[in-house]
Amino acid sequence: MSNFFKIYTLTPWDSLKSKVLTEVKLYSLKNVFKSFPVIEPEFFDDLLSNLYNFKHYSLVESIRRIVGPNAEDYDIKSWNFFWGMDNDKRIYQLLMQKIEDKAILAALAPPELAKLFTQYKKEAILRTLSLLNDPNRMKFLMVLVSKGKSIVEEPQMFQISKNDLEKMKFNNMFKQMPNIKGQWFPIFETKCPICGEMLTEFKDYNVGFGKLMCTKCGYEKTN
Numbered sequence: 001m002s003n004f005f006k007i008y009t010l011t012p013w014d015s016l017k018s019k020v021l022t023e024v025k026l027y028s029l030k031n032v033f034k035s036f037p038v039i040e041p042e043f044f045d046d047l048l049s050n051l052y053n054f055k056h057y058s059l060v061e062s063i064r065r066i067v068g069p070n071a072e073d074y075d076i077k078s079w080n081f082f083w084g085m086d087n088d089k090r091i092y093q094l095l096m097q098k099i100e101d102k103a104i105l106a107a108l109a110p111p112e113l114a115k116l117f118t119q120y121k122k123e124a125i126l127r128t129l130s131l132l133n134d135p136n137r138m139k140f141l142m143v144l145v146s147k148g149k150s151i152v153e154e155p156q157m158f159q160i161s162k163n164d165l166e167k168m169k170f171n172n173m174f175k176q177m178p179n180i181k182g183q184w185f186p187i188f189e190t191k192c193p194i195c196g197e198m199l200t201e202f203k204d205y206n207v208g209f210g211k212l213m214c215t216k217c218g219y220e221k222t223n
Helices: 041-053 111-120 122-132
Strands: 004-010 020-028 057-067 079-086 091-099 102-109 138-146 211-213 220-222
Touching: 004 102, 020 091, 041 057, 041 102, 041 138, 057 079, 079 122, 091 122, 102 111, 111 122, 122 138
Parallel strands: 057 138
Antiparallel strands: 004 020, 004 057, 020 102, 079 091, 079 138, 091 102, 211 220
16 A cells, blocks of 8 residues: 555646656645545635636646555546645645535645645645635646546556556556545544434534534534
8 A cells, every 4th residue: 555646647838738647646645634634615716716817827637547545546537636836936736636515635745745734734734725825925826637537447648757657557457436435535434323324524614624413413523
């Protein structure tokens, strides 16, 4: 088992003219938190506004494959990869999966950012997301989204930078991504110990960390 997600993406800075894929490794936040942090829709509302109003915010269809820590391939359609630089020339790379109007923050890079999250936990998330949505403090922010289907579903003649093409095994690799009740999102799988109903996440937190409630009997749980 690895501690990293891998993203294979076309490079936006060459206007997507090249078919060479860049591999980006991101540290899984399951190694930092008990469950993947949940990002509320307000973040995406502000982000959408910035995409409309600022030229240094852009959305690019370029993701071609996502591989998880257990070498599992994911359906790439629901994933967003944030790639930015602030005015102090610090790089930010965050991987999120959209679940309806919210998102799961799954992984990040570079290592310095991972260390920051490990040390400051929730506070680091709030400050980082606030920075990404501040046009006056960001030099650029690209939101990379899927381009078609994963290359594992739809094999094409792509080249992988750094000679990684030989490492990719296309046959029998693609596995359907677990849904929101699967083991990859254990926070949503918790049942009430009193009545057995599924626990519902509180909706009054900007970042969720397993604060759950049973809507049937009122039982509350905080991880």
